Amino acid sequence: MKKWIYACLFATLILPCNAHALEIADAAITNAIEERNPVDSLNTVKRPVDQLFCFTRVVGAQEDTWITHVWYYEGKEMARVRLAVSSSNWRTWSSKKLLPQWEGQWQVHILDEQGQARLIVPFMLE
Secondary structure, eight states: HHHHHHHHHHHHHOOOOHHHEEEEEEEEEEEEETTTTSSSSOOOEEESSSEEEEEEEEEEOOEEEEEEEEEETEEEEEEEEEEEEESSSSEEHHHHEETTTOOEEEEEEEEOTTEEEEEEEEEEEO
């Protein structure tokens, strides 16, 4: 019985969990999503723009899980969106409405289910 318990503990500590198997294959800040794909990929966004999207393609999920998009403006968290991942090749996105005074440096942090940053997508709003 002790050996079985130790084996289970070892497997829990050593073997990677399913969330760590996932990878961010693609990510983009975009003006729109069409047919589940971004229409463009922006590093600098010029006004006027009222809304942007963060597109993410996740691969490698072995069971249903989650990712989270955290939108930051000038280092301040502006939005947090939890998104389902339901297959080993999954496309998803979040959006953010933008006020005219929010010009400057933005980032979207893409977090796995454990809250670990998998990718940071920066962009400038001018």
